[in-house]
């Protein structure tokens with residue numbers, strides 16, 4: 001992760017220079033104070049005659065270097081923040097970029113709450129670590145080394161006191177750091193869990209209200225929150241022990257300095273100013289160690305976060321670009337099918353059974369294939385294999401005659417537009433949501449796509465038309481309105497392959513058939529311009545599926561039959577059953593409505 005600092009190394013170097021200067025100035029001050037007391041006030045080398053001009057001069061000199069030290073401190077702070085903030089900013093961006101390229105199963109494995117914690121809290125921890133490394137480590141080590149050297153120049157006895165006190169404090173520090181280390185990982189994991197609950201509950205606020213389950217969710221949140229607080233408390237209690245322990249050693253050292261110093265003063269070996277200077281040095285040295293201890297804590301926490309960030313940054317996306325230009329794997333000579341599956345099977349990671357088994361299917365260019373089947377029969381999963389949300393675990397999937405694994409992902413997905421079962425909209429205007437999947441869509445293209453998707457009327461009734469803001473997740477719109485915006489967003493891309501995953505389920509029958517009629521018109525128009533639009537439509541309703549060129553019937557992950565509505569009525573008992581059940585449901589619905 002060090003390479004993230006490289007672009008900002010000049011700030012890092014400047015921070016070190018400023019920090020060392022500030023500390024050296026701090027360490028010089030006790031010597032000036034010693035001169036003021038011994039020579040200026042007590043006149044030890046002038047027969048006890050005070051030298052007020054020396055007091056004035058040294059005082060002014062002290063004021064000047066204090067000001068210089070202050071400037072160094074401020075400049076060090078500015079540089080360290082430039083370095084640490086930019087460092088964290090770059091990591092956050094890379095982490096987010098990596099997450100966007102992870103496959104669905106990898107995102108599921110990390111869990112959303114944990115990914116959010118890693119991008120936010122963990123990045124902040126490593127930022128703090130860099131800041132502490134540049135500022136705190138330099139500061140504390142300079143205090144320790146230069147402070148000890150300065151103490152040695154005063155009197156050897158004082159150095160002995162420091163030599164005894166420093167190891168004792170270091171032992172205390174090592175024990176506390178060692179004990180608190182594993183707790184930092186625990187804290188981050190508890191933050192993951194808390195974020196997970198928060199995310200679910202905020203997204204599911206309507207369901208919670210609908211079921212009146214606020215108390216239950218409050219309790220679930222409370223448990224996650226208490227767990228986090230308990231883990232944090234354990235860390236803080238350990239750290240809290242450190243300060244009094246260090247204080248005991250520090251105060252003992254100070255008493256020792258005063259005790260030994262008083263003998264030396266009495267025997268006229270040194271003046272009282274020297275004892276004052278020694279006291280200040282001992283405090284500075286021991287504070288330097290304490291600061292170092294705190295930094296070790298920050299490091300322990302930061303290194304835990306660094307490992308968690310590296311897990312994300314170093315995870316290679318499971319679904320990666322193929323070698324574009326690869327032509328092996330063409331399924332047919334001449335004009336290949338738009339889509340072909342050859343004995344494709346699929347099993348979700350960690351599951352025991354295949355969700356799709358030995359599916360072989362072709363969809364010609366310009367053809368419309370509907371997929372029907374019971375809930376859980378694998379329709380959405382089959383669709384997900386085409387843009388490579390998942391790769392088939394056996395068999396092959398071809399698009400335009402090429403194995404999908406040989407495509408550059410961007411090129412493969414660029415051929416398609418998919419409307420998912422669950423509509424995702426973004427917090428931007430309606431117009432921007434429609435144009436979202438296309439780089440530079442004109443107003444005319446946006447309106448046209450909205451018209452085909454049967455969205456134009458309701459959009460124009462919105463207070464600001466296409467400029468109306470959509471709230472987060474599209475909650476300001478009805479389910480049917482959201483679906484129509486998602487359809488418009490897909491159509492504006494002018495895809496070669498349109499994948500609709502039960503994406504008209506929230507539309508009333510009249511709007512749905514108006515949409516399919518408009519889509520047919522659009523398809524004919526494209527054909528006249530020389531473009532074929534191939535469509536795969538997952539449909540719950542036979543009324544939706546029956547107008548497709550062919551219908552594939554899935555059951556338990558197997559392709560049972562494929563043909564036109566009429567052919568399937570003749571050949572497929574399952575299809576007849578689905579039709580009959582929907583017909584019965586429709587008839588009883590009408591009866592209820594009439595009676």
Ligand SMILES: Nc1ncnc2c1ncn2[C@@H]1O[C@H](COP(=O)(O)OP(=O)(O)OP(=O)(O)O)[C@@H](O)[C@H]1O
Pocket residue numbers: 348351355373374375376377378379380381382421
């Ligand atoms: N991410 C996943 N991990 C594990 N199993 C999954 C996952 N997604 C779906 N499944 C399982 O795969 C099977 C097929 O699901 P799929 O969503 O493809 O069915 P479907 O026919 O589209 O259903 P529906 O009509 O209800 O949308 C189901 O048994 C489901 O539980």
